[in-house]
Every structure is written in C-alpha cells, then in structure tokens.
Amino acid sequence: MxxxxxxxxxxxxxxxxxxxxSAARASDDIWSAxxxxxxxxxxxxxxxxxxxxAPTIKxxxxxxxxxxxxxxxxxxxxxxxxxxxxxxxxxxRVTCLEREPAHYRLRLDLFRDKELLLxxxxxxxxDAPLFIRGPQWGNGQLVLLIGxx
Amino acid sequence: MKNFExxxxxxxxxxxxxxxxxxxxxxxxxxxxxAAKTWPQTxxxxxxxxxxxxxxxxDFLNExxxxxxxxxxxxxxxxxxLRRLLWAGAFCMATALLLTTFFLPPQxxxxxxxxxxxxxxxxxxxxxxxxxxxxxxxxxxxxMPYIPGxxxxx
Numbered sequence: 001m002x003x004x005x006x007x008x009x010x011x012x013x014x015x016x017x018x019x020x021x022s023a024a025r026a027s028d029d030i031w032s033a034x035x036x037x038x039x040x041x042x043x044x045x046x047x048x049x050x051x052x053x054a055p056t057i058k059x060x061x062x063x064x065x066x067x068x069x070x071x072x073x074x075x076x077x078x079x080x081x082x083x084x085x086x087x088x089x090x091x092x093r094v095t096c097l098e099r100e101p102a103h104y105r106l107r108l109d110l111f112r113d114k115e116l117l118l119x120x121x122x123x124x125x126x127d128a129p130l131f132i133r134g135p136q137w138g139n140g141q142l143v144l145l146i147g148x149x
Numbered sequence: 150m151k152n153f154e155x156x157x158x159x160x161x162x163x164x165x166x167x168x169x170x171x172x173x174x175x176x177x178x179x180x181x182x183x184a185a186k187t188w189p190q191t192x193x194x195x196x197x198x199x200x201x202x203x204x205x206x207x208d209f210l211n212e213x214x215x216x217x218x219x220x221x222x223x224x225x226x227x228x229x230x231l232r233r234l235l236w237a238g239a240f241c242m243a244t245a246l247l248l249t250t251f252f253l254p255p256q257x258x259x260x261x262x263x264x265x266x267x268x269x270x271x272x273x274x275x276x277x278x279x280x281x282x283x284x285x286x287x288x289x290x291x292x293m294p295y296i297p298g299x300x301x302x303x
Contacts, residue, residue: 056280056281056282056285059280059281060280060281060287103261105264115269115270116269117268117269117270117273117290117293118266118267118268118269118275118288118290119265119266119267119268119269120263120265120266120267120275120277120288121263121264121265122261122262122263122264122265122286123261123262123264124261125260125261125284127284128260128261128284128285128286129261129285130261130263130285130286130287130288131280131285131286131287131288132287132288132290133287133288133289133290134290134293135290135293135294135295135296136293136295136296137295137296138296138297142296147261147285
C-alpha cells in the first residue's frame with residue numbers, strides 16, 4: 001500500500017514538472033530595448049524596465065544614467081525569420097536556429113535603417129541578456145539589449 | 150623460513166643433536182648466540198612460575214566481567230547508518246556543486262554566450278565577452294560612425 005502511494009506521488013510530480021516545463025517553454029518571449037547611456041551629475045532615475053540591467057551597464061560601459069528610447073517584446077517563434085523593432089532606427093532580424101529547454105540559439109542581424117551593422121550567432125539563456133554597444137550619440141552611448149524572458 | 154623457525158625452536162629447547170647444533174650455530178651471529186645463552190635460565194623461571202598465578206573466586210570474577218559488559222553502552226554495528234549516508238550524500242553534492250561552479254568553462258554553464266560576431270560596417274570591428282557575473286554577454290562594436298546629438302534617434 002505505501003509503495004503504491006509512493007509511485008502515485010512520483011507520477012504526479014513528474015506530470016507537474018512536465019506541465020510546468022511545457023508551460024514555461026510556451027510562454028517564452030524575446031525582448032529588445034534601445035537605451036541611451038550617459039554620465040550625468042546627479043544621475044537620473046533608472047527607467048523601470050531597465051532596473052535589472054543598470055548595474056551591468058554601469059559596470060561594463062561606465063554610464064550612470066539611462067534613457068529608454070524604445071522597447072519591443074514578442075513571442076519567440078521558431079519561424080525562419082522574424083523582426084524585432086525596438087525603435088525605427090535600430091532593429092533586429094531574429095532567426096531561431098535551435099531551441100533547448102534552458103536556452104535558444106539565435107542568429108541576430110542588427111540593422112540601422114536599411115544598413116546591416118552586425119551579424120551574430122548567440123545562445124541566449126532566459127534572463128541573461130545580450131548587451132550590444134552601439135554607436136556614440138551626442139554625449140552618450142547607444143546600447144541595445146536583447147534577451148529571452 | 151618455516152624450516153629455520155622450527156630448527157631455531159628445537160635449538161632453544163636443546164633438542165638438536167650435536168651435528169645439527171653446530172651447523173645451526175655456524176649460521177647465527179654473535180649477539181644471537183650471546184642472548185641465547187640466557188634462554189635456559191629464562192625457560193626455567195617460566196616453568197617454575199607457571200601455574201602459580203591463580204585468581205581467587207574465579208566464578209565471581211567471571212560474573213562481574215559479564216555484568217560490566219552488559220552494562221556498557223552498545224555501539225552501532227552497522228557500517229553505513231542512515232545519518233552517515235546522508236552526510237556522505239550532502240558532501241558529494243556540495244563537492245559536485247563546487248567543481249561545477251569553479252571548473253566548468255563558462256560556455257558550458259546556462260548563461261548567454263556569443264559564438265559569432267561580425268560587423269558589416271566598413272572600418273568597424275566587433276568583439277564579444279561575458280558580463281562580470283558570466284550570466285549575460287556583451288558585443289562591443291568599435292569604430293561605428295558617430296551620430297550627432299542633433300540627429301533624432303527614435
């Protein structure tokens with residue numbers, strides 16, 4: 001009797017884990033943002049969507065103030081090509097090459113208007129964004145963020 | 150070796166015949182011969198004293214020993230009790246975690262990794278590296294044309 005209860009509990013746990021896993025995979029989104037990073041005194045407030053990334057931007061790029069110029073989120077499809085347009089000037093063509101439980105292998109093409117700036121193949125893990133240091137703009141630096149959520 | 154041992158014992162007991170004794174003593178060093186000279190006296194003392202040591206009330210003493218053994222706390226006889234196994238398991242898991250954290254290359258961990266970064270802009274270059282926590286990644290574009298502040302970016 002205790003053995004059958006134990007087996008039933010194991011089956012329930014497995015089913016729950018599978019359901020949770022498939023639900024997590026189904027709800028994955030790709031998110032991108034165009035950020036202007038500057039140094040100001042005093043530092044301006046950090047926009048809410050960038051709260052998690054501000055420490056890394058400060059550490060890696062050395063800027064204390066961030067402005068969110070645009071952002072876009074959409075479901076991560078496995079279709080051949082998809083477009084992610086956080087701003088009119090800078091946008092991505094996203095190609096999902098491989099989908100695994102913990103991450104996605106993507107080909108990303110970064111465009112400025114119609115000009116291709118960068119081609120990259122990267123493995124993107126959930127909540128571990130890719131920071132792209134773009135061109136200088138005015139007295140600041142354009143930084144593009146792209147990540148899976 | 151066993152043969153030597155039996156001959157040696159017989160030599161100590163004095164049961165070797167003359168020829169055997171001479172042959173055996175020729176193979177011994179001086180110190181052994183000197184020490185062996187005292188052996189007959191020692192053997193005589195042991196023979197004399199054997200049987201003299203006797204304990205009074207042997208049954209009473211046996212009973213006391215048995216009781217003392219009964220009262221002493223029993224030790225666990227199992228070599229792998231549950232608690233020890235749990236500690237061993239926890240230790241193994243902690244070791245595995247440490248090894249994974251410190252010795253596995255960053256690209257094998259579950260973070261973001263850049264495999265390729267190529268720029269199409271003339272005069273520009275791209276390099277990639279991990280963020281300080283090794284979770285995210287950075288593509289560093291160098292030599293991109295400057296956008297004047299007056300130009301609108303949206």
